[in-house]
Amino acid sequence: MKLKITHTILLILIGAISVFMTLSIIFDVFGIREKEGNYVMFIVVANLICGVLYLFAAINNWINLAYSFYSLVVASLLLIVVFIFLGMYISNGGIHETKTVNAMTFRTVFTLVMTFLSYKMIKKENK
Numbered sequence: 196m197k198l199k200i201t202h203t204i205l206l207i208l209i210g211a212i213s214v215f216m217t218l219s220i221i222f223d224v225f226g227i228r229e230k231e232g233n234y235v236m237f238i239v240v241a242n243l244i245c246g247v248l249y250l251f252a253a254i255n256n257w258i259n260l261a262y263s264f265y266s267l268v269v270a271s272l273l274l275i276v277v278f279i280f281l282g283m284y285i286s287n288g289g290i291h292e293t294k295t296v297n298a299m300t301f302r303t304v305f306t307l308v309m310t311f312l313s314y315k316m317i318k319k320e321n322k
Contacts, residue, residue: 199256202312206253209305213246233290238299241277245270245302252313260317267310274303 217239219227228234248270255263278299285291 198312199316202309202316203253203256205305206249206256206309210246210249210253213242213249213302217243217246232292235281235284235289235291235295237284238277238281238295241273242302245274245306248273249306249309252309256313256316260313260320264310264313264317267306267313271303271306271310274299274306278303 216227219225220231220234220239221243223229248266252263252266252270255266281291281296281299285296
């Protein structure tokens with residue numbers, strides 16, 4: 196039960212921050228777009244999608260663990276593909292911030308860990 200609560204809280208926290216920050220960049224709320232510097236739009240969109248998937252997974256931790264797990268699998272795959280595209284974008288001279296690579300590394304690792312924990316919760320529930 197503690198794992199499910201912690202998992203849910205982390206997903207809500209990171210999901211809400213992701214949705215807020217990405218929408219703030221897209222719609223230039225509070226001047227955040229300028230503060231972010233050289234952001235990469237396809238990364239921003241992927242982060243928005245993942246933020247929504249995190250919130251969906253958090254809700255489904257209490258309704259249907261399988262939906263939570265599958266949404267995190269989709270988020271993980273999306274982030275891996277987008278990270279590969281970011282590498283290609285950078286190697287082709289694309290303008291970016293170092294913090295973008297660091298944030299993508301954190302987000303990808305976080306999502307993979309959340310996916311693994313979701314899998315463990317399903318296995319524990321099925322016993």
